[in-house]
Amino acid sequence: DQQVKQNSPSLSVQEGRISILNCDYTNSMFDYFLWYKKYPAEGPTFLISISSIKDKNEDGRFTVFLNKSAKHLSLHIVPSQPGDSAVYFCAASARDWGKLQFGAGTQVVVTP
Amino acid sequence: DAGITQSPRHKVTETGTPVTLRCHQTENHRYMYWYRQDPGHGLRLIHYSYGVKDTDKGEVSDGYSVSRSKTEDFLLTLESATSSQTSVYFCAISKQGTGVEQPQHFGDGTRLSIL
Numbered sequence: 001d002q003q004v005k006q007n008s009p010s011l012s013v014q015e016g017r018i019s020i021l022n023c024d025y026t027n028s029m030f031d032y033f034l035w036y037k038k039y040p041a042e043g044p045t046f047l048i049s050i051s052s053i054k055d056k057n058e059d060g061r062f063t064v065f066l067n068k069s070a071k072h073l074s075l076h077i078v079p080s081q082p083g084d085s086a087v088y089f090c091a092a093s094a095r096d097w098g099k100l101q102f103g104a105g106t107q108v109v110v111t112p
Numbered sequence: 113d114a115g116i117t118q119s120p121r122h123k124v125t126e127t128g129t130p131v132t133l134r135c136h137q138t139e140n141h142r143y144m145y146w147y148r149q150d151p152g153h154g155l156r157l158i159h160y161s162y163g164v165k166d167t168d169k170g171e172v173s174d175g176y177s178v179s180r181s182k183t184e185d186f187l188l189t190l191e192s193a194t195s196s197q198t199s200v201y202f203c204a205i206s207k208q209g210t211g212v213e214q215p216q217h218f219g220d221g222t223r224l225s226i227l
């Protein structure tokens with residue numbers, strides 16, 4: 001029973017354009033959401049997070065949007081760079097639960 | 113980068129043998145976690161620890177045990193390895209586990225192959 005879903009296993013985008021990654025969740029108790037980036041042979045690296053009290057959080061080229069009513073969040077990367085080519089994982093947690101649930105990941109390839 | 117070291121980084125072993133993976137942290141964080149990563153599943157929590165000698169099960173704990181005798185070390189043991197346990201295993205740490213919003217930080221993983 002996967003409570004966090006990333007329905008696009010892969011995304012190809014041109015350098016300089018916007019990358020949009022999507023994530024859906026089913027558990028209404030989730031109140032903290034994170035995105036991780038993972039390169040091959042390395043561990044996931046924390047990228048950006050958002051609390052359920054917000055609908056947007058921005059950090060440089062990365063912006064996360066949260067739509068609680070739709071149980072949907074997205075990650076925007078603008079502009080996309082070759083170094084952004086990686087697998088991106090969406091994760092969610094409930095404050096009182098403390099454990100993370102991960103999506104299956106989206107492989108992003110940024111082409112020149 | 114968070115000071116997390118996983119050992120070994122790679123291991124090949126045979127079905128039925130015991131295997132122990134080690135996670136060592138230098139951050140003095142209270143919480144430590146073991147995940148496995150498999151295609152199509154993302155990362156799934158095996159076990160976690162909220163203090164020395166305090167551990168609890170995650171969503172895929174069958175066939176695994178853990179121990180934490182020191183703050184800095186969290187061991188994952190496969191008592192009798194099976195081919196279904198072939199995976200990449202990640203350790204993660206966090207300063208606190210509940211009540212606050214903070215990310216977990218991950219080690220670089222152990223690739224385990226069971227033949």
